[in-house]
Amino acid sequence: MSKHLDAPFHTRGESLYVDDNPAPDGMLHAAVVGSPFAHGDIRKLDVSRALAADGVVAVFTAEDIPGENEIGPILKGEVLLAEDKVGYIGQPVAFVVAKTPEIAREAVELVDIEVDELPIVVDPREAHAKGHFIDTPRTFSLGDVDAAFENCDVIVEGECEIAGQEHLYLETNRARAIPEEGDRVKCFSSTQSPYAVQKSCARICGVPHHKIEIDVKRLGGGFGGKEDQATHWACMVVMAARILRKPVELVLHRLDDMQMTGKRHPYSADFKIGLREDGTIEAFDCKMYQNSGAAADLSTAVLERSLFHATNSYAIPNARIYAAPCRTNLQPHTAFRGFGGPQAMFVVESALAKAAEAMGMGREELQYENLLTDGDVFPYGQTVESAQAKACWDDAVETFDLAGMREAVEAYNASHDTTKKGLAVMPICFGISFTKIFLNQASALVHIYTDGSVSVSTGGVEMGQGVTTNIAEIAAAEFGIARERCKIESTNTTRIANMSPSAASATTDLNGNATILATNEILDRFRTMLAPEIDCEPDQISIVDETVLVDGEETDWTWEKVVNHAYINRVGLSAHGFYATPGIHFDTDEEKGRPFAYHVYGTAITQVTVDCLRGRYDIDTVRVVHDLGRQINEVVDLGQIEGGLAQGLGWMTLEELAYDEEGRLLSNALSTYKAPDVYALPDDMQVKMRTIDNPSGPRGSKAVGEPPLMYGIGVYFAIRDAMRAFAERDYEFDAPITPEKVLMGLHGHVLGGGDATSVSST
Ligand code: MTE
Ligand code: LUZ
Numbered sequence: 001m002s003k004h005l006d007a008p009f010h011t012r013g014e015s016l017y018v019d020d021n022p023a024p025d026g027m028l029h030a031a032v033v034g035s036p037f038a039h040g041d042i043r044k045l046d047v048s049r050a051l052a053a054d055g056v057v058a059v060f061t062a063e064d065i066p067g068e069n070e071i072g073p074i075l076k077g078e079v080l081l082a083e084d085k086v087g088y089i090g091q092p093v094a095f096v097v098a099k100t101p102e103i104a105r106e107a108v109e110l111v112d113i114e115v116d117e118l119p120i121v122v123d124p125r126e127a128h129a130k131g132h133f134i135d136t137p138r139t140f141s142l143g144d145v146d147a148a149f150e151n152c153d154v155i156v157e158g159e160c161e162i163a164g165q166e167h168l169y170l171e172t173n174r175a176r177a178i179p180e181e182g183d184r185v186k187c188f189s190s191t192q193s194p195y196a197v198q199k200s201c202a203r204i205c206g207v208p209h210h211k212i213e214i215d216v217k218r219l220g221g222g223f224g225g226k227e228d229q230a231t232h233w234a235c236m237v238v239m240a241a242r243i244l245r246k247p248v249e250l251v252l253h254r255l256d257d258m259q260m261t262g263k264r265h266p267y268s269a270d271f272k273i274g275l276r277e278d279g280t281i282e283a284f285d286c287k288m289y290q291n292s293g294a295a296a297d298l299s300t301a302v303l304e305r306s307l308f309h310a311t312n313s314y315a316i317p318n319a320r321i322y323a324a325p326c327r328t329n330l331q332p333h334t335a336f337r338g339f340g341g342p343q344a345m346f347v348v349e350s351a352l353a354k355a356a357e358a359m360g361m362g363r364e365e366l367q368y369e370n371l372l373t374d375g376d377v378f379p380y381g382q383t384v385e386s387a388q389a390k391a392c393w394d395d396a397v398e399t400f401d402l403a404g405m406r407e408a409v410e411a412y413n414a415s416h417d418t419t420k421k422g423l424a425v426m427p428i429c430f431g432i433s434f435t436k437i438f439l440n441q442a443s444a445l446v447h448i449y450t451d452g453s454v455s456v457s458t459g460g461v462e463m464g465q466g467v468t469t470n471i472a473e474i475a476a477a478e479f480g481i482a483r484e485r486c487k488i489e490s491t492n493t494t495r496i497a498n499m500s501p502s503a504a505s506a507t508t509d510l511n512g513n514a515t516i517l518a519t520n521e522i523l524d525r526f527r528t529m530l531a532p533e534i535d536c537e538p539d540q541i542s543i544v545d546e547t548v549l550v551d552g553e554e555t556d557w558t559w560e561k562v563v564n565h566a567y568i569n570r571v572g573l574s575a576h577g578f579y580a581t582p583g584i585h586f587d588t589d590e591e592k593g594r595p596f597a598y599h600v601y602g603t604a605i606t607q608v609t610v611d612c613l614r615g616r617y618d619i620d621t622v623r624v625v626h627d628l629g630r631q632i633n634e635v636v637d638l639g640q641i642e643g644g645l646a647q648g649l650g651w652m653t654l655e656e657l658a659y660d661e662e663g664r665l666l667s668n669a670l671s672t673y674k675a676p677d678v679y680a681l682p683d684d685m686q687v688k689m690r691t692i693d694n695p696s697g698p699r700g701s702k703a704v705g706e707p708p709l710m711y712g713i714g715v716y717f718a719i720r721d722a723m724r725a726f727a728e729r730d731y732e733f734d735a736p737i738t739p740e741k742v743l744m745g746l747h748g749h750v751l752g753g754g755d756a757t758s759v760s761s762t
């Protein structure tokens, strides 16, 4: 198995990030002044004390922005630096540029801000009731929900509270800008979206896009957190570098990164589900209140994906799904692996759990009865094709012996009073394609040098997920050469224009397909060139293991000979490929269409042991059957599945964002925000791949990045299962289910601490 291309660099500590490159002479350092108030009108903003400090070169506020103070990616009205109001604690109001990072940070404290404070709202239900929206709420519907409820045997209603999640990328946000001749600037940024950064920098500076060059080598993790929110910091350094004519760097301190940037959106939701006696779901009515934070950012797109995934892997003939982006005085929440899908899936899984409990049925039985099959229709109008829901489920049941696991759990529970085991199955179905159709395009630039080595540039950003490894594998396989010959270049806006963010799990799909178009163009030229030389037809020629074959028969033309021959004969050794996903469309008036090229399926079985006296729990095992196409690189896929699962488990169990009453993030460091470590993860983690050719993916592959996170939802229901084995009560759906909440859920009535929600936070 060939390794992740970055593995040797990472393990030797040689990987270069934005601030690891040698600092240019005279480079200055920036630090950001965040609002100390969550909501209010700015009465006074005085930077004079900061400006007077030794070593401070400049302090910039909104007034200094040469172009437009606007960075909204979807909706307008989002500012880089606050003008007359602030909407959350940490909102950038100014930034200091100084000779050292330490001086810059100290000077931040010297900026005087006075604000006429306004009341704050942090709860999306309250914001909803007050009509505080980022944009108009939306509803997807299928069938006749009201009529269907009339004919149900069982109707169950409930509520969910779903917390957000800190991205916790190892590399905090950062950018370095270097002024070039004229008024051009080159900027190294840790962004998933170089073009979004280029566009925003240009708008902030009031210059055309081509004056700004963005270069991205790799990120120390993004997880969606740098899909849109890497932009701010790049804009600041680019603007400062242009004005001061000096290189400027900004590296966010972890505390600032956590306080200033948005997280996974917390959601509140209400559900009502109607079933027939046999367990068939007839109707589902769901209302989701997204805690969007103080500005739009990507919230409306995230909301859209919540609408798309509200029925997860289930066929529900009558559904009404309402979702509202609610404005609150928290950080503008943003993309995070799954992009609104996980929250929506938690709601439908809660509805199924509650229905199963009310009907005295096994949850698994009810889930299985309703799994999607070909020909079913999603509430957004797309017909289910190549469904793998039942196939993955059946495979998991058989491979991991679900019946045996269930029996063992029951036997354990029968013989243990204070510890209980619980089990849950979590099926997933995740749509692949950006839900904004226009984003589903990509290009690639391929060069072959005369020695036969290859350089590939695409719009794909390496954030650890392995896109460079995948692209190298794809280019090598298409050319029929060794992977070592292919170098994947940094992601640069001068080589690739107008790139979409590296997101939506679609980076390898889009950029890999673009790469194939470029390599094919060069291969076509080679075939045309070689046919008369070898005396055959072009389509008889292929290259395998660096040797030219004619109808599968080896010739004495090697890769290097072909390339050299092409060069001498003036045959172009470079090509540009452009790919646009075919066959996808969506009509937002009707809320119907075929938004996804395909879906990724899978099933996870999770088993836990809960200490029902203390609330502590261990995850015994998570066993997964995951639906992939033909694998491009097995190590990359396994890393994505295990990593996504770990992140999902953390979200559901340990990771708890806490704010104080003023809207200040209390869990703003690794000492107060608990992410899963190796000890929190199951000892037994097994992944079985189902590899079925996918016609949409490059070389038959399927996207892998986000879907596995949603397996993590299973742990919530496994813990609930164990709690119900201890005491069969109707526990709340309040994620994450921290040990504290388990304890209060089981014993809150005795301990007098009220219900579990009293210890939860926003
Ligand atoms: N894996 C690592 N190691 N680091 C990351 O930042 N981001 C995730 C996922 N896996 C991420 C990751 C997210 S949110 C997405 S959308 C995909 O990778 C993006 O990459 P892809 O489109 O190549 O799957
Ligand atoms: N980003 C985006 C995403 O802009 N559109 C999407 O549909 C999406 N989906 C998942 C993750 N990021």
Ligand code: MOS
Residues within 6 Å of the ligand: 192, 222, 223, 224, 225, 227, 335, 336, 337, 338, 339, 502, 503, 504, 505, 706
């Ligand atoms: Mo991922 S949330 O699409 O960056």
